[in-house]
Amino acid sequence: MPDDLTPAHRSIEAEIRAKGPITFARFMEIALYGEHGYYTSHITAGADYATSPQMHPAFGALIAVYLYKAWQTLDEPNPFHVIELGAGDGNLSKDILDTVATSTFDSFNQSLTYHPLDLHPRGSARPLHNLPESIPITGCIISNELLDAFPTHIFTIRNRKVLELYVNTDENHQLHFIEDTPSTDEIPNRVGDLASTLPDGYRGEVNLRIQAWATKIKSLLKSGYVLTIDYGHDRDTLYHPTRGEGSLRCYHNHVLGQNPFRHIGQQDITSHADFTEIDRALLHVGFKRMATLQAQRDFLFDLGFGQYSQRLRSAAVDDRHRGDMNDWNQQLKSLNSLVDTRGLGNFRVAQHSINAPKIDLSPLEDAPIFPLPSPQSHHLDHIPYD
Ligand SMILES: C[S@@+](CC[C@H](N)C(=O)[O-])C[C@H]1O[C@@H](n2cnc3c(N)ncnc32)[C@H](O)[C@@H]1O
Structure with missing residues (x-):
């Protein structure tokens, strides 16, 4: 050869x-x-593609708020396990844990046990077999851009x-x-x-591996929630006659x-996730659909994105005489990329539950409860597709 x-x-x-x-x-x-x-x-983090956790720590901070609400809805169990599947280099877990370590989340911080797992772990992620001893767990199973990476x-x-x-x-x-x-x-x-x-x-x-994924999740989770974030569509949109070239992307x-x-x-190499199949596979093994399929933009706004971005803008104005405005502008751009419907903001978010009440996110819209985190070395310092 x-x-x-x-x-x-x-x-x-x-x-x-x-x-x-x-x-x-x-x-x-x-x-x-x-x-x-x-x-x-x-793979080198951030070299080929950019995911939400790499763009801005607000993504992890808002997911931390979601987990906090989930924990409260389950009557504050201790331990409260979160298994992140396809955690990659563990960036999302870092941002979530940093947020939860702030004083606002004190008792939640004592209960949260986070397991960032990946088939090929990098950074702070761990191999898939590093599961908590007490399987099945009470808590959440979350993933960001996992299913689009399955072979199709x-x-x-x-x-x-x-x-x-x-x-x-x-x-x-x-x-x-x-x-x-x-x-x-x-x-x-x-x-x-x-x-x-x-x-x-x-x-x-x-993607013929979705049912196996759902069955695995069922074996891991006794009571709690499944949060699945990915680019994709319901089946009718995914297999629409006008999408004749398919969704394969490199x-x-x-x-x-x-x-x-x-x-x-x-x-x-990725392809868009089929959210009709994700929903069917989870219902098939006993999960309930907790919310209608949402765009990431709407999901993050429900968690307080609007207030968050206002606070960041105010901080930028307050700092305009001291700080470098280029840094602030860059940070605001990275933040906005999370809700831009031409990209990450158009991702789909599916929420399912098992043996657990529905999470009520409504009080959060106007009441962000965490301090503003700043981007760190594991975040990209520019928007690659800009
Ligand atoms: C596109 S990356 C996303 C990484 C990270 N979640 C993020 O948002 O930056 C997909 C990840 O899923 C992992 N993966 C693929 N199949 C998996 C499986 N069956 N179980 C766990 N992780 C898997 C890959 O190794 C890769 O790290």
């Missing part, structure tokens, strides 16, 4: 040569999580039928797609009746691409 192929490309090619074309889910598994995969060996299958429509795209290689080591019958009936079943509404050549993704050095066969193992 030529020297310029990445190690992950070589592994994929070797598997195709040994076994024949592979599903895109298998390709993604090797490219992201294999021995030379992006999340296994290549790709389908296409031919004559109103669902076919699957497989990955093949040629004599020049070029990877390419070929169409064939689906590797499992679950793929056409998921697309269902929508297949007849989609144009010939339409491409979409199907990120390399903050450049958005759609070719998964470039920089293999050195770029992130």
Whole structure:
């Protein structure tokens, strides 16, 4: 094989040569999580993509408020466990724990036991098996941008039928797609009746790991809440005829691409989460839908984002003679990116519960209860897509 192929490309090619074309889910598994995969060996925090916890500490501070309300709603259990799945480098946990360490949260701080876990942990995150001893827990299971990183299958429509795209290689080591019958009936079943509404050549993704994720969560949580934040849509929007190219996206050095066969193992590959399936899978194992699917912007405003941003602006005005206004402007821009509906603000937030009353967030809108945190070294000092 030529020297310029990445190690992950070589592994994929070797598997195709040994076994024949592979599903895109298998390709993604090797490219992201294999021995030379992006999340296994290549990732550098903030180098390729920017998530909400990397943008501004307000995200973690507002999630801390959510957890505080959850704890109060459950009658202040001690311990109150929070398991964060797909915690990456642990940035969100740092911001949450810093917020909860402030005096306002005193007794909550005594009860909170936080477990930031990841398949390939970095920074302060821990491996997935580092679970609390007392499983199933009382508390919350949270994730930000976890499900979009799961390997997905790709389908296409031919004559109103669902076919699957497989990955093949040629004599020049070029990877390419070929169409064939689906590797499992679950793929056409998921697309269902929508297949007849989609144009010939339409491409979409199907994440077949959501039910296993929901079942796992059920085994971890006795009573409490599941908070799932990700980019994605309900099924009708996700598989809309106008989205003919699907939602597969690749990120390399903050450049958005759609070719998964470039920089293999050195770029992130994601697809939008199917929130209809997330909801169905959680209800199937016994969870209740606690709130309608919301945009991240609305969710953060419910938690007091408006007041928070006003306080930050006032602090900037008070400081205008002493501080560097460029820093303040940058901070306000980073803060606003969390609610900008052209990006992170348009993410979806799903809330589910089990053996737990509904959390009432209404008193929070006008009453932020935590001090303003400042960005630290684990936050990006610029907006990469600006
Ligand atoms: C896009 S990153 C998001 C990281 C972090 N939550 C953030 O918002 O910055 C996705 C993370 O999910 C992790 N991951 C993927 N599959 C996982 C699984 N089955 N269980 C736990 N973590 C997983 C990856 O290793 C990666 O760190």
